[in-house]
Amino acid sequence: MKLSSRHLLGLDGMPAKDIELILETATSFKEILNRPIKKVPTLQGKTIVNLFFENSTRTRISFELAERRLSADVVNFSAAGSSVSKGETLKDTARNIEAMKIDMVVIRHNVAGTPNFLTQVVKSNVINAGDGIHEHPTQALLDMYTLKEQFGKLENVRVCIVGDIAHSRVALSNIYGLTTMGAEVSVCGPATLIPRGIEKLGVKVFYRLDDVISKVDALNVLRIQLERQAGGMFPTLREYHRFFGVTKERLSRVDHPITIMHPGPINRDVELSADVADGPHSVILEQVLNGVAVRMATLYLLSATE
Amino acid sequence: MSDIILFQSGSLMDPQSHIDFVTDILVKDGRIETIKPSISSKKEYQVIDLKGKAICPGFMDMHVHLREPGFEHKETIETGTLSAAFGGFTAVCCMPNTNPAIDDESIALFVQSQGKKANGGIVDVYPIGAVTKKRDGKELAPIAELVQAGAVGLSDDGAPVSDAEVMRRALEYAGMFDVPVIQHCEEPSLSKHGVMNEGLVSTSLGLPGIPSVAEEVMIARDLMLTQYTKGRYHVAHVSTAGSVELIRAAKKEKSQVTCEVTPHHFTLVDEVVRSFNTNTKMNPPLRTQGDVDAIKGGLRDGTIDVIATDHAPHSLDEKEVDYIQAPFGIVGLETAIGLAMTELVHTGILSFAQLIEKFSVNPRRIVGKPVAIEEGQEANFTFIDPNAEWKVDVASFKSKSKNSPFDGRILKGRPIGIMNHGHVLLY
Numbered sequence: 021m022k023l024s025s026r027h028l029l030g031l032d033g034m035p036a037k038d039i040e041l042i043l044e045t046a047t048s049f050k051e052i053l054n055r056p057i058k059k060v061p062t063l064q065g066k067t068i069v070n071l072f073f074e075n076s077t078r079t080r081i082s083f084e085l086a087e088r089r090l091s092a093d094v095v096n097f098s099a100a101g102s103s104v105s106k107g108e109t110l111k112d113t114a115r116n117i118e119a120m121k122i123d124m125v126v127i128r129h130n131v132a133g134t135p136n137f138l139t140q141v142v143k144s145n146v147i148n149a150g151d152g153i154h155e156h157p158t159q160a161l162l163d164m165y166t167l168k169e170q171f172g173k174l175e176n177v178r179v180c181i182v183g184d185i186a187h188s189r190v191a192l193s194n195i196y197g198l199t200t201m202g203a204e205v206s207v208c209g210p211a212t213l214i215p216r217g218i219e220k221l222g223v224k225v226f227y228r229l230d231d232v233i234s235k236v237d238a239l240n241v242l243r244i245q246l247e248r249q250a251g252g253m254f255p256t257l258r259e260y261h262r263f264f265g266v267t268k269e270r271l272s273r274v275d276h277p278i279t280i281m282h283p284g285p286i287n288r289d290v291e292l293s294a295d296v297a298d299g300p301h302s303v304i305l306e307q308v309l310n311g312v313a314v315r316m317a318t319l320y321l322l323s324a325t326e
Numbered sequence: 327m328s329d330i331i332l333f334q335s336g337s338l339m340d341p342q343s344h345i346d347f348v349t350d351i352l353v354k355d356g357r358i359e360t361i362k363p364s365i366s367s368k369k370e371y372q373v374i375d376l377k378g379k380a381i382c383p384g385f386m387d388m389h390v391h392l393r394e395p396g397f398e399h400k401e402t403i404e405t406g407t408l409s410a411a412f413g414g415f416t417a418v419c420c421m422p423n424t425n426p427a428i429d430d431e432s433i434a435l436f437v438q439s440q441g442k443k444a445n446g447g448i449v450d451v452y453p454i455g456a457v458t459k460k461r462d463g464k465e466l467a468p469i470a471e472l473v474q475a476g477a478v479g480l481s482d483d484g485a486p487v488s489d490a491e492v493m494r495r496a497l498e499y500a501g502m503f504d505v506p507v508i509q510h511c512e513e514p515s516l517s518k519h520g521v522m523n524e525g526l527v528s529t530s531l532g533l534p535g536i537p538s539v540a541e542e543v544m545i546a547r548d549l550m551l552t553q554y555t556k557g558r559y560h561v562a563h564v565s566t567a568g569s570v571e572l573i574r575a576a577k578k579e580k581s582q583v584t585c586e587v588t589p590h591h592f593t594l595v596d597e598v599v600r601s602f603n604t605n606t607k608m609n610p611p612l613r614t615q616g617d618v619d620a621i622k623g624g625l626r627d628g629t630i631d632v633i634a635t636d637h638a639p640h641s642l643d644e645k646e647v648d649y650i651q652a653p654f655g656i657v658g659l660e661t662a663i664g665l666a667m668t669e670l671v672h673t674g675i676l677s678f679a680q681l682i683e684k685f686s687v688n689p690r691r692i693v694g695k696p697v698a699i700e701e702g703q704e705a706n707f708t709f710i711d712p713n714a715e716w717k718v719d720v721a722s723f724k725s726k727s728k729n730s731p732f733d734g735r736i737l738k739g740r741p742i743g744i745m746n747h748g749h750v751l752l753y
């Protein structure tokens with residue numbers, strides 16, 4: 021079994037069988053992660069560069085761990101203090117790095133479409149580790165993996181993504197992946213943070229958390245960026261917390277348990293109250309472990325494509 | 327070469343005099359001497375066979391960016407007018423967003439003198455003066471001096487005149503000289519950092535959007551100011567269905583409003599941005615199929631007067647970056663007629679005569695530079711082969727820049743040459 025593309029740019033348009041293959045493969049890698057010796061020789065001799073133009077300690081560490089557990093040689097490149105900040109173009113940077121005989125590039129960039137651009141200028145496999153507010157496919161895959169672990173399937177599982185949908189690559193990748201797999205997806209947030217046309221992607225839109233909460237099996241709660249308040253997207257954090265914050269009190273009004281996910285890092289008591297984040301239905305730490313397994317699966321499967 | 331040229335068997339098309347017949351035309355020293363079927367040839371004549379080809383009054387592109395002075399690595403007046411000549415245009419109006427801007431008579435005169443020197447002066451270069459000093463939207467530029475120095479319209483194009491009071495005064499002041507204020511309609515507080523049309527596609531791609539209302543609120547405001555001041559107002563590059571509707575309504579009220587559309591806005595929709603190809607990035611952005619349909623309706627019923635390219639050259643290095651960093655704009659001079667023929671004439675949306683109105687009669691009327699194909703008039707022609715099929719190849723462009731989203735596209739109908747100021751150019 022092979023993936024149908026040699027790059028992972030996003031989940032938009034990715035066939036269900038590819039998603040299934042990654043999630044299944046991740047299961048075997050998760051078993052490895054639970055063994056005393058967590059390293060396999062799968063990618064021995066391969067060199068992977070982590071090209072991070074935007075700071076993200078969590079995602080970079082997760083990728084790096086996945087790469088090392090597969091015995092790949094790892095090069096880390098971060099934009100701060102590099103020639104990129106001195107005006108070198110992305111194209112030049114990428115070509116220079118590839119001249120050093122790299123097999124795979126993991127790229128994080130603050131502009132949508134840069135991984136797509138990269139595939140036109142380099143020959144390596146390209147993995148999108150987050151591009152602007154476009155896609156973050158491995159995050160969505162690990163979210164889907166976590167949901168599948170919880171519910172045994174994705175089909176007809178009811179998931180609501182809560183928060184700043186308009187500026188979230190996590191939301192978009194989850195919407196693409198989950199709808200492909202037959203889940204029932206909704207989004208909830210202030211109208212100013214719901215992007216135009218989102219309903220055409222096959223999701224229901226809610227503006228009140230209390231309206232949607234009784235109708236879902238899981239909430240994927242997004243981090244609210246504090247600068248959105250300054251940008252005039254919502255009036256105050258207090259008001260946001262009151263109307264869109266996921267709290268124990270709010271959850272207690274629903275008669276069934278709701279799985280709580282969050283891509284991290286959490287603003288405690290803003291989008292998520294501390295007792296919910298640490299509560300019995302939170303799978304947030306499980307997501308972190310699953311992230312390594314899903315990334316191992318992705319790297320392994322992409323290395324097998326031509 | 328002889329000074330007497332005999333054009334044989336061309337289809338003469340001039341909607342101003344409702345001419346549409348196959349004829350010969352004798353041109354002597356750049357003037358039209360005789361128009362009649364079968365003029366007998368003499369041996370000193372230069373004979374040009376135009377069988378199956380159309381002879382039209384010279385086309386004008388009233389919205390181009392020639393980049394000189396200041397951005398000569400993108401285009402110069404020499405390369406820009408050559409691009410115009412090979413695109414079938416005998417005249418261009420160049421926008422003032424140069425460096426320095428055309429906000430002063432010396433720059434207006436410089437641009438015209440460069441135009442006269444370029445390619446033997448076969449393409450007339452008419453400057454558009456800035457509305458405000460340095461195009462910063464604050465104080466009126468010396469409009470009277472600019473007009474006296476040859477400016478045929480006023481615009482801060484690239485940026486809007488966003489202050490309502492400044493726009494009001496510009497319409498009043500320019501109205502004294504009967505020149506249009508050409509507005510790039512974009513309410514900046516709404517368009518912000520947008521790089522493409524706001525809608526399903528921008529949401530799907532995670533690219534910041536420019537909503538259609540950013541254009542429409544400014545048109546609505548300006549139309550009210552135009553009505554109030556009795557000025558002359560021309561909307562540059564209309565891109566939305568709402569804009570077409572607003573202008574249609576204003577024309578019913580006999581407002582002095584005209585407008586233009588670019589070939590890319592009636593040909594492409596925002597779906598093409600999914601490629602992240604930076605040659606799909608322009609301002610205003612490509613909109614939706616509904617907008618394209620409304621624009622075609624506006625062209626057909628006369629709401630949209632003019633087709634103009636917004637020819638905006640950028641170098642390869644400038645465009646070969648990420649989508650947000652890439653500059654707005656595409657070149658358009660060498661694909662305009664082919665696209666219009668293919669998308670509008672061969673699809674039955676416009677008659678060939680209407681096409682000539684949009685490319686020649688109307689823009690020339692708006693800027694006060696009319697030409698007519700009549701005996702005694704200067705010969706100012708665009709020659710078109712309406713049925714030639716050809717493939718766009720950016721490598722063959724005369725423009726210094728190749729930033730076109732149409733590379734490789736098959737078109738039907740193309741210009742085959744021009745004549746102006748006694749010079750004939752057949753490609």
Ligand SMILES: [Zn+2]
Nearest residue numbers: 483484510562
């Ligand atoms: Zn403009």
